[in-house]
Amino acid sequence: MPHEGPQGFDEAVKMACEAVTVRPEALQLAPEAVKVSHEAVPIADKTCKLAREPFGLVSDGDQKIMNDTVTLISALETAPGVIIPLIREVPLQILKRRPSPTKWSAYENAVHLSQSDVAFRARLDLILSEPEPFIKTIENSAEDEAGAMLEVDLDESLERYVRERASLVERLKKLTPEEWQKTAVHEAFDHYSVFIMFRHLFVHEMLHAYRIEQLMLKNDWEPLPA
Known part of the structure; x- marks a missing residue:
């Protein structure tokens, strides 16, 4: 595992770039299993170049990759397809359990992230x-911190999340x-902009x-009381 800090960052970039390198012999050995589009290789190469730029110093050409709204919209559009199955995977016996009195349960994190689109659309x-x-x-809110989201219907919240995300994506595309x-x-x-705001929305829900x-x-859950 790479160390933390600048040296660790360099190690991580090197490992990531080696991982996306496409080797001709690999394609010959497994032509069906390794399907790489012609566009993927230059994108990966450019992403590695961007990762090697010094912090805060990004060229104008590479800035376009960072500010790629198409990529951001796609990430927002597909996020529910990753997050909802993850929520459904949590065992019922721990779904509403808090790891500590002041930390949200998986249930509360799920309800919370499902409520974000309305606020961000109002900001837009x-x-x-x-x-x-x-x-x-x-x-x-103090109510949410005290456990109010545990009383919110999770199924309805996730259905609303899917509907509101589809509507938001259509708005962003325009x-x-x-x-x-x-x-x-x-x-x-x-500083803050529309692009930063919706990138914030994406990383916020990935955090939860x-x-x-x-x-x-x-x-290491504590045993439930008998």
Whole structure:
């Protein structure tokens, strides 16, 4: 496992780039099993080049990859197809168990991430309609921290998540390049734009999905009281 820090980052990049290298002999040995599109190799090569750029120093050409709205929309569109099966995989006996009194259960993380699209769509409308939009930080309510989401119907939440995500994706597909770059002042962030906002939405739900998986795989639960 690579070490943390810059040296570890370099090691991780090297390992990742070696992993995506396509070797001709491999294609000859397994032509059916290894199907690589002609577009995939240059994209992988360019991604590796981008990863090797010094932190904060990215060329204009490579910036286009980072700000690829098509990739971001695709990630948002397919996220429910990864997250919902993960939620369904959590055993019922631990689905609502909190790892500690102040940490959410898998159930609560699932309900929470299913509620995000409405808030982010409202932010989008605000940013595109105001000349100098100001975005307030979203804080978890005291009720949610106390366990209110445990009473929310999970099936209905996930159905709403699928519907609202499909609607959001259709909205994002219609944004112009200028709208993607529209900026706002965020209460907690140094800079903020429509693109950053929806990248934030994606990484936010992946964070909660990771927490769900952590809880599902946890092997040191305290025994339930008899």
